Each structure stands twice: as C-alpha cells, then as structure tokens.
Amino acid sequence: MPDVPRPLRSKQRRSALRTAAFMSPWLIGFSVFFVYPLLSTLYFSFTRYDGFRQPAFNGLDNWSYVFSDYPLFWPAMRNTLWLVLVMVTCRVAFGLGIGLLITKIKTATGVFRTLFYLPYLAPPVAATLAFVFLLNPGTGPVNTLLDAVGLPTPGWFTDADWSKPALTALALWGVGDLMVIFMAALLDVPKEQYEAAELDGAGAWARFRHITLPNISPIIMFAVVTGVIQAMQYYAQPLVAGKVAAGVIGGSGQQFEPGYPDKSTLTLPQLVYNLGFQRFDYGTACVVALVLFALSMAFTALLMRRRGGLIGAGE
Amino acid sequence: MSTRTHSGGNGDNGSGRRSSRAVLHWVGVHSLGVAAALFFVLPFVFLLLTSLMGDRQALTRDLWPHTWEWGNYAKVWHTPGFLTWWRNTLLYAGLGTLLTVVSSVPVAYALAKFRFRGRRLSLLLVIAMMMLPPQVVVIPMYLFWAKQLDLSGTLWPLIVPMAFGDAFSIFLLRQFLLTIPDEYLDAARVDGCGEVRTLLRVVLPMARPGIAAVALFQFFSAWNDYFGPQIYASDNPAAWTLSYGLESFKGAHHTNWNLTMAATVLVMAPVIVLFFFAQKAFVEGVTLTGVKG
Numbered sequence A: 001m002p003d004v005p006r007p008l009r010s011k012q013r014r015s016a017l018r019t020a021a022f023m024s025p026w027l028i029g030f031s032v033f034f035v036y037p038l039l040s041t042l043y044f045s046f047t048r049y050d051g052f053r054q055p056a057f058n059g060l061d062n063w064s065y066v067f068s069d070y071p072l073f074w075p076a077m078r079n080t081l082w083l084v085l086v087m088v089t090c091r092v093a094f095g096l097g098i099g100l101l102i103t104k105i106k107t108a109t110g111v112f113r114t115l116f117y118l119p120y121l122a123p124p125v126a127a128t129l130a131f132v133f134l135l136n137p138g139t140g141p142v143n144t145l146l147d148a149v150g151l152p153t154p155g156w157f158t159d160a161d162w163s164k165p166a167l168t169a170l171a172l173w174g175v176g177d178l179m180v181i182f183m184a185a186l187l188d189v190p191k192e193q194y195e196a197a198e199l200d201g202a203g204a205w206a207r208f209r210h211i212t213l214p215n216i217s218p219i220i221m222f223a224v225v226t227g228v229i230q231a232m233q234y235y236a237q238p239l240v241a242g243k244v245a246a247g248v249i250g251g252s253g254q255q256f257e258p259g260y261p262d263k264s265t266l267t268l269p270q271l272v273y274n275l276g277f278q279r280f281d282y283g284t285a286c287v288v289a290l291v292l293f294a295l296s297m298a299f300t301a302l303l304m305r306r307r308g309g310l311i312g313a314g315e
Numbered sequence B: 001m002s003t004r005t006h007s008g009g010n011g012d013n014g015s016g017r018r019s020s021r022a023v024l025h026w027v028g029v030h031s032l033g034v035a036a037a038l039f040f041v042l043p044f045v046f047l048l049l050t051s052l053m054g055d056r057q058a059l060t061r062d063l064w065p066h067t068w069e070w071g072n073y074a075k076v077w078h079t080p081g082f083l084t085w086w087r088n089t090l091l092y093a094g095l096g097t098l099l100t101v102v103s104s105v106p107v108a109y110a111l112a113k114f115r116f117r118g119r120r121l122s123l124l125l126v127i128a129m130m131m132l133p134p135q136v137v138v139i140p141m142y143l144f145w146a147k148q149l150d151l152s153g154t155l156w157p158l159i160v161p162m163a164f165g166d167a168f169s170i171f172l173l174r175q176f177l178l179t180i181p182d183e184y185l186d187a188a189r190v191d192g193c194g195e196v197r198t199l200l201r202v203v204l205p206m207a208r209p210g211i212a213a214v215a216l217f218q219f220f221s222a223w224n225d226y227f228g229p230q231i232y233a234s235d236n237p238a239a240w241t242l243s244y245g246l247e248s249f250k251g252a253h254h255t256n257w258n259l260t261m262a263a264t265v266l267v268m269a270p271v272i273v274l275f276f277f278a279q280k281a282f283v284e285g286v287t288l289t290g291v292k293g
Helices: A006-044 A061-069 A073-104 A109-121 A124-134 A141-148 A163-173 A176-188 A191-199 A204-232 A236-246 A268-278 A282-305 B013-051 B071-077 B082-113 B119-130 B134-148 B156-164 B167-178 B182-190 B195-206 B208-224 B227-233 B242-252 B257-277 B279-289
Strands: none
Touching: A006 A282, A006 B082, A006 B119, A006 B134, A006 B156, A061 A282, A073 A109, A073 A163, A073 A176, A073 A204, A073 A268, A073 B013, A109 A176, A109 B013, A109 B257, A124 A163, A124 A236, A124 B013, A124 B242, A124 B257, A163 A236, A163 B013, A176 A204, A191 A204, A204 A282, A236 A268, A236 B242, A268 A282, A268 B134, A268 B227, A282 B119, A282 B134, B013 B257, B071 B082, B071 B257, B082 B119, B082 B156, B082 B167, B082 B195, B082 B208, B082 B242, B119 B167, B134 B156, B134 B227, B156 B227, B167 B208, B182 B195, B195 B208, B208 B242, B208 B257, B208 B279, B227 B242, B242 B257, B257 B279
16 A cells, blocks of 8 residues: 555554464464364375375275264264254253243252252263263162162163263253353343233243243354254263273273264264274374364354354454 | 232232242242252262262162261372372363463453454454364374374373463453453553553453453363373373373272262362352353353
C-alpha cells in the first residue's frame, strides 16, 4: 500500500510483531504437535512401515486392509455406533433429569449438588476398577443386592451382551459435568414465562415441553454433539474394563487381546494402539487414526456451525 | 415453582389444598433426590467398606467388614513402586499445569483482545486441536520422541509439549478474558502500560478465577491420563503414574480386592480433596466450557 504514511505502517508492523509474540507458544505447538504429525500420519498411511526399515510406499493396501480384512475394525465401529445411540442418549437424558432435580431441591441443595457431582471427578481408571469390582458377577455388591431381591444377575463386564450397558452405568455415574451445564441453563430460563404459563393453567409437563425444552435446546444440542465426540474417542474405560475383567496382568506386558469379552468393548482408539504398539504396523495404524480424525472433525464442524455454540459471544 | 401460602389460609379450602400439594411436591422431589444421592454415593461406600476387609472376607459376598483392617492402606502405601508413582504423577501434573498456564495465557489474551487478520481462523484451529484425540497423531509423535530423541521410558514427551500452549486451556481462558471489559485495558494503555504490563498488572489479577479453573482442569487431566503414560512409560515402571500403575496393581494383586480398592481410594482421594478446596473455581470452569451464548 504505497499511499499509507510511514509512521502508520511501522505501527502496523509493530502490532503484527506483538501479536506474533503473544501467539508464539501456540504457533510452535500447532506446527510441531498438530500439522507435522498429521501430515506424517497421512504419509505413513500409504506406506508399509514397522519403525525399523524405511517406510515403503504401498498405495491403498493399508486402507483396503482396514476396511475389508482387519477383523477388529467393524466391531469397533459397531460398538461406537452403540455408544452414540445408547450411551450418549442415556447420559444426556439423565444429566438433564438430574439438572432438573437439583433446581427443584430446596433443602440442603449444596450437599446434594456436591454428592451428584463428585463421581465425575473420580479418575477414569480408578472409577473403572471400582465398577469392575462393584459389578463382578460372583461376589460383587450389585449382583448380591439384585440376587437378594430376586432379580436376574447379569455377567456385566464378563458378558458380551452386558459389557456396554455396564460401561453406560459407569458413564451415568459420572454425569456431573452435564448436570452443572444443564443446571446453569435451566436457571437462565426467564421466570416470567413459567408464571405466565401457570396463570394459563399449564401443567408441569406442558410447561416443560413448551417453555423449558425450547429454551435449553441449544444446550441439549451441545451436550449431544460433545457426547458423540467423546464416544468416538472413548478409550481408558473400555480398555481397562476389558483388561481387568479378562484378568490380564497389567503393566508393561503389551500382549493382550483387546475388546474382552468377544470384541464387545473395542473402540477406534484401541485399534490405533493394537495396530501400532502391539503389531508394529504403523502404516495401518495411521489409517485408523485418520478415520478417527475425520469423524472427530466432522462432528466438531457440526458443533461450530451452530450459532451460540462453542465459539460463543464476541464473534 | 413458587409455593405461596396465603396468610390465614387454613380456613380457605383452595389454598389448603394448595399447601398440601406443596408438601407432597416437596416430599416427592426430596425422595427422588435421596434416591439419586444413593446412586452416586453407594459405589464410594462399597469401595471404602471393601478396602477395609480382611483378605479372606474380600472374596465373599459380605458387604460389611467383620474386622476393620486399616493396615490395608499402609500395605498399599508401602507396595514397591507406589511412592514412585505418586512422585511421577505430581511431577507430571504439577509441572505440566505450570507450563500450560504460563504458555496459554498470552495466546488466550491475544485471541480475546487483539484484532488481527487470521484471528478467527486461529480460533477455529484451536478448537480443532482441542477436539483432536491424542491417538490421531500418536504414531509420528511416538517415533519423534522415542526414535529421534530417545526419551521413551520417561514422562518428558508428555510434559514438554505443555510449554507450547494447550488448546483446551487457551479456549477456556479466551472465553473468560472476553468477559473483562476493554475499558480496563484502554485505561492501562492510556496510563502508558505496554501490552505485557497490561497483561501482568491488569488482566491477570482479574482473570484469576479463569486461571484457577484452567489449572485445575489441567492438573486433573494429567492426573487421570492413561493413554500418555501407556505409550511413553509402559516399558519403565520407574516412570509410571498412579493412573497407569493402578491397573498393574490390580494385575499383581488379582485376588486381593481389598488392597486394590484401597489403592483405588488412594488414587481418587487427592482429586476429591482438591475439589473441596477449589469447588467454586471448578464449577465455574465447567459452566464456562459449555456455551454461554
């Protein structure tokens, strides 16, 4: 821009430098820990690579292996779909229910809120171990109680039909994050709307259906989409539950069949570990990594397209 | 749900029904509350009770300890390795949190308060990075740390990247800094403060709750991390963290549910204690992540 006076240009340059300085930690982090490895992952996915010999280009071999021959891929995708449909739905509904409940409780609200929130904080590995114990089919407290009242006692983490419901129970136990978010949203609903509806004689259900739901629907959407993203990335809980229930001696022994029982707890991130760090087939591991990337980014885009969503105020 | 009771309502039939309905409502809500509380609390109770049972009794269906074996906790504490896992976890979580906060604050400040070309794009990329599961880039990252820098078997591959900003922390801090009115910054600039001084003297003190929330989240996420230590430290037990070591503890004591549950309690306890000290900052942070808009 030739007609911009000199002092202004140097001022602009100074402010650009200042911005770059403040942004520099992230600019480096973004390049070194995001762009570079992402491009490498893309490159490796077209090569045969075991980490010792040089990567050798092999076209789409890894891709066709993953989609048509890798026996763990489709079970992991099916499990993910199950988690998205059942676990996410249950968690959002339960989170909303608990959020509603806490806004209605008028006595010792703080105590209830803390009790409801605490399990969310339990470290995932510790919480999973606790649930494998609570739900162990032989002597676990849950089956002991079920037996005492004459109900059937499922095998939970040792039964392929019950392992995902058991993980869902674990996820419901840690619903505190959603409770807090829903609670804040519910308290933001204008009181006048309820009062007006009450004067019109609307019952509790009508008020919920026509006032509460429309007001908090952006938050429900937010909870669903972040829930889907979390479901696709679900890792420590299913892995630890499978290993512990199978009686794998943990630690440095890396050889175990993931997904116990019968592939029912397999998720996509576990496949990256299985292919890369158990089978040392880095090229194929990168294919699964990219599938995981594509799915995560698709849902993240969905999250950002909604107005009043993640980007929020100020944009 | 207002439960207005009129003065002298006893004689008035309508309001009498109304207040008895209010009582019913109160009872209903609070019984549901107690039922939910049981669901959330009983797992902790069973955990604690089992952790205090003798070796034999822990293998039975008993729910209540015959004898209270407080020594279980000492036994776990003195298990070889347990103290090392503690030290490693504190190093990973403590140093990692410090580095994250120091490197993320300036970035978040620039994203919230500077106007520059590419700001919106940068923000979108921060969010993309925040949603990126670590498994997506783990193969090249592992090869980088293990083969090129020979740092596998340590926690450094997990700690060093935190000196370059953490996407989630940047995002959360940016959301918080947006709530600080620009007038404060302008006033500081008029007084002759440069951007660095404005950040340190004016913004940081006002951003304390946001920084506290970010620090807590970061501390917890390092404390809870399983995948990172599994990839980089699994070959070297001297570098294990509590979350990673806990699973192998179960493996080594597979018939001792009492000791495993005692170890589990010892891994959960610090996080829960920390929560009680910083409850407000934490809940504020959770609300901040979700979208005010």
